[in-house]
Amino acid sequence: MGNIKQKDLILYSGLIILGLAAPYLFSAFKVQLTYLCVLIVLAMTWNLQGGEMGYNTFGNILFYGLGMYLTASVQVGMFFPLAEWTESGGEKTFVHTTAQYFQGIGVGLLVSAIVPAVIAGAIGYAILGLRGHYFAICTLGLGIAAGEIAGGIEIIGAGQGFTTPPFPAEIVDTEARGKFFYFLSFALLIGTFVFVKYIYGSRFRLILNAIRDNEDKAEAMGIQTMKYKIVGWMCSAFFCGLAGGIMGGLIGYIDSTDVAFDGREMGVFMVLMAILGGKGTLWGPVIGATLFHFFKEGLWTLILGWQYVALGVLIVVIVVYFPEGLMGWLREKYPERFGEVIDEKDRKAQVELK
Amino acid sequence: MNKIAKLFVTFISAITLALVSFTSSFAKVEGEYIVLGSAISLTGKYSSNGVHTQNGYNMAVDRINKMGGVEVQGKKYKFEIIYYDDESNPKRAAQLAERLIKQDGVHYMLGPYSSGLTKAIAPVTEKYKIPMVEANGASRSLFTKGYKYLFAVLSPANQYLEVAIDLAVEKNGGKGVKIAQAFEQDAFSQDVRLGILDAAKRTGSEIIIDDKLPKELNDMAATLAKVKAVKPDVLVVSGHTKGALTAIRQISEMKVDVPMLAMTHCDAAKLSKQHGKKSEFALCASQWHKNLSYKDKFFGSGKKYAKDFQKEFGYDPPYQSAESSAALLVFKDAFERANSFDRDAVRDALVDTEMQTFYGNIKFGPGGQNVAKPMILFQVRCKGDDCENRVVAPTKWASDKFYHPIPKWSERS
Numbered sequence: 176m177g178n179i180k181q182k183d184l185i186l187y188s189g190l191i192i193l194g195l196a197a198p199y200l201f202s203a204f205k206v207q208l209t210y211l212c213v214l215i216v217l218a219m220t221w222n223l224q225g226g227e228m229g230y231n232t233f234g235n236i237l238f239y240g241l242g243m244y245l246t247a248s249v250q251v252g253m254f255f256p257l258a259e260w261t262e263s264g265g266e267k268t269f270v271h272t273t274a275q276y277f278q279g280i281g282v283g284l285l286v287s288a289i290v291p292a293v294i295a296g297a298i299g300y301a302i303l304g305l306r307g308h309y310f311a312i313c314t315l316g317l318g319i320a321a322g323e324i325a326g327g328i329e330i331i332g333a334g335q336g337f338t339t340p341p342f343p344a345e346i347v348d349t350e351a352r353g354k355f356f357y358f359l360s361f362a363l364l365i366g367t368f369v370f371v372k373y374i375y376g377s378r379f380r381l382i383l384n385a386i387r388d389n390e391d392k393a394e395a396m397g398i399q400t401m402k403y404k405i406v407g408w409m410c411s412a413f414f415c416g417l418a419g420g421i422m423g424g425l426i427g428y429i430d431s432t433d434v435a436f437d438g439r440e441m442g443v444f445m446v447l448m449a450i451l452g453g454k455g456t457l458w459g460p461v462i463g464a465t466l467f468h469f470f471k472e473g474l475w476t477l478i479l480g481w482q483y484v485a486l487g488v489l490i491v492v493i494v495v496y497f498p499e500g501l502m503g504w505l506r507e508k509y510p511e512r513f514g515e516v517i518d519e520k521d522r523k524a525q526v527e528l529k
Numbered sequence: 530m531n532k533i534a535k536l537f538v539t540f541i542s543a544i545t546l547a548l549v550s551f552t553s554s555f556a557k558v559e560g561e562y563i564v565l566g567s568a569i570s571l572t573g574k575y576s577s578n579g580v581h582t583q584n585g586y587n588m589a590v591d592r593i594n595k596m597g598g599v600e601v602q603g604k605k606y607k608f609e610i611i612y613y614d615d616e617s618n619p620k621r622a623a624q625l626a627e628r629l630i631k632q633d634g635v636h637y638m639l640g641p642y643s644s645g646l647t648k649a650i651a652p653v654t655e656k657y658k659i660p661m662v663e664a665n666g667a668s669r670s671l672f673t674k675g676y677k678y679l680f681a682v683l684s685p686a687n688q689y690l691e692v693a694i695d696l697a698v699e700k701n702g703g704k705g706v707k708i709a710q711a712f713e714q715d716a717f718s719q720d721v722r723l724g725i726l727d728a729a730k731r732t733g734s735e736i737i738i739d740d741k742l743p744k745e746l747n748d749m750a751a752t753l754a755k756v757k758a759v760k761p762d763v764l765v766v767s768g769h770t771k772g773a774l775t776a777i778r779q780i781s782e783m784k785v786d787v788p789m790l791a792m793t794h795c796d797a798a799k800l801s802k803q804h805g806k807k808s809e810f811a812l813c814a815s816q817w818h819k820n821l822s823y824k825d826k827f828f829g830s831g832k833k834y835a836k837d838f839q840k841e842f843g844y845d846p847p848y849q850s851a852e853s854s855a856a857l858l859v860f861k862d863a864f865e866r867a868n869s870f871d872r873d874a875v876r877d878a879l880v881d882t883e884m885q886t887f888y889g890n891i892k893f894g895p896g897g898q899n900v901a902k903p904m905i906l907f908q909v910r911c912k913g914d915d916c917e918n919r920v921v922a923p924t925k926w927a928s929d930k931f932y933h934p935i936p937k938w939s940e941r942s
Contacts, residue, residue, distance in 0.1 A: 202631075203631040203632045204631075204632070205631075206624055206627040206628070206631070207624070207628075210624065268673060268674060268675045270675075323743065326714040326741075326744075327714070327741060333714065333719065334712075334713070334714030334715050334716065334718070334719045334741065335668070335670060335715075335716045335719045335720070336619070336645055336648060336715075336716050338648060338652070338670070338674065341652055341655070341656075341674075342656065349656060349657055349658075352656060422620075425623075426619070426620050426623045426624075426649060427623060427649065427652035427653070428619050428623065428645075428648045428649040428652065430619050430645055430649075430715075430716075431714070432714075432744055433617075433618050433619050433620065433645070433744075434618075434619050434620045434649075437618075437620065440618065440620075475614075482572070482614070482616075483572065
């Protein structure tokens with residue numbers, strides 16, 4: 176990463192400082208800021224498939240939900256019998272000590288990153304042979320099926336839902352929980368950003384783009400497209416799982432279809448945010464997620480009952496006026512600011528040819 | 530990159546400014562008003578019950594404010610409620626609870642609709658030590674988590690239909706019965722199921738069908754086909770409003786004959802209005818019925834409450850509205866006894882609550898559930914095309930005899 180320009184350096188350090196200071200500056204908004212970080216992570220990882228690889232997936236919610244259940248299950252299961260915890264009629268109350276809580280969530284997050292990645296590999300091997308809308312529909316089914324299946328598994332609470340361990344009571348500071356989850360999600364955001372930026376500078380991205388632009392040609396050129404598609408999806412699953420794990424702890428209650436495998440909301444939002452900002456760009460999903468979140472938090476409550484109508488209008492506006500997203504629109508308007516140099520000689524040569 | 534960076538920085542600073550200016554516009558906690566907060570399902574799968582809940586809250590706020598408000602330290606205060614729409618989604622509900630407490634400065638909460646959403650909000654209110662009186666979260670698991678700031682005016686979910694099984698056994702000459710049951714995959718209905726399992730074990734009854742129904746329930750034909758084949762003595766269905774409507778619609782379409790049909794949410798679904806004679810003989814669990822003899826000075830009797838509610842909102846109040854109204858009476862009572870706005874003082878006053886409202890007696894057990902009020906069962910009965918809910922159990926309030934068994938469809942006109 177030695178090639179970071181000075182201006183970029185200022186931008187990045189500014190953003191990091193802002194990110195670190197945010198929970199103190201806007202103490203009351205910690206939860207929304209945590210959501211924002213998670214939303215950006217989801218949009219960025221979706222962009223790897225939908226934007227760079229051209230595989231529009233609705234299945235990333237599967238990894239998000241898996242991460243949520245895994246983190247909570249590990250956090251409980253490490254210290255207490257999981258079945259008794261989730262049994263609704265259970266009269267026993269289990270309480271995590273401070274050390275148990277943090278050990279549990281640490282190990283839980285680790286598991287929630289690795290297992291979804293492995294599962295993405297396995298599922299990817301099976302279905303990444305599908306292309307275009309066949310793949311999209313197939314992944315849509317994945318999320319819905321996962322929700323229904325999770326709703327039938329007794330040990331994770333089935334239809335009752337799963338209450339995640341409460342934040343240790345020994346920590347009396349009521350702000351501590353909010354800060355903990357904010358910094359956790361902010362760290363995840365930075366990790367994801369660095370990783371995605373690294374991919375953007377690598378040959379891997381070019382291969383993904385080649386798959387998007389013409390998969391058959393890419394294959395003809397000797398690229399093992401299947402391998403790269405699977406690896407790409409595993410990377411997304413890794414970060415989606417982590418994001419889910421953090422959200423589970425933050426929300427405190429996991430419901431199979433409404434919180435974990437929430438394809439109707441989160442699953443759609445991540446696609447929408449990436450498209451709003453501009454898919455296939457580094458900053459697009461970040462800006463898209465930020466704008467979307469502010470739109471949602473700011474306007475949602477002003478139009479009680481009509482918010483989904485407004486969301487529908489927003490989708491239409493995005494698709495009609497910004498088909499390439501905000502970044503795509505800016506890029507078209509100011510190509511030189513994106514480092515796209517119009518070569519005068521080349522242009523003249525083109526004109527002469529005509 | 531230069532210009533883009535600048536653009537981005539401008540964008541960020543604009544947001545920062547907006548946020549900072551927004552932070553200072555906190556809603557006033559006191560003043561003339563006691564501000565309560567509530568996330569309610571105005572959209573999504575619980576929207577009809579969410580509105581019943583909201584109407585119940587609003588009705589009580591108007592009434593209490595009109596009748597002099599809440600007197601604390603010699604000064605009169607009025608209630609005011611800040612509502613948000615939780616979209617019937619637990620994730621959203623938890624976030625909105627946080628928002629109500631942190632950004633709107635709410636110190637006292639009213640519950641949302643449904644057990645699942647209450648389960649999502651309770652950890653938040655508990656964290657900030659915000660007393661929450663809730664009227665629509667009945668799942669037993671809410672009361673075993675050791676929550677100290679959660680108070681429920683209703684009886685826990687596992688008690689809903691236990692009585693129905695007892696009734697069936699009684700009609701069967703004390704011998705165990707064959708039970709077919711189908712429950713929606715959600716916190717509340719699954720808890721009702723646990724209650725039935727307990728009752729079956731206690732009475733030596735046998736469960737021959739035990740189905741799970743999806744959320745957003747609108748088809749249960751598969752279960753009913755099985756019921757037709759195995760002929761159970763009792764069919765138990767629970768799945769909120771949609772569950773009740775779907776069950777009656779398909780039972781009548783498929784002409785399923787069962788001697789006894791026990792359900793929840795019949796009155797919230799306005800079953801006797803929507804399905805008329807098709808819903809006759811359905812046995813329903815309810816937290817409240819207008820014919821019960823409880824009284825208070827704000828709403829008078831249940832009958833008077835029902836009349837006033839009808840006048841205000843144009844339909845008969847389901848128990849969801851009644852219990853929601855009761856939640857505000859509990860809050861008023863607690864504020865006046867605490868004679869303070871200190872959250873812990875109010876919480877301690879809530880613990881000592883022992884009162885009668887038009888909705889029933891209220892006294893909180895150690896887990897926060899209401900232990901002073903039994904569940905009741907009513908049965909839909911029709912005269913001509915006019916159908917009504919009549920209380921049949923417990924015997925103390927029964928206005929009618931329980932009709933058993935349900936006549937076969939071929940014999941019904």
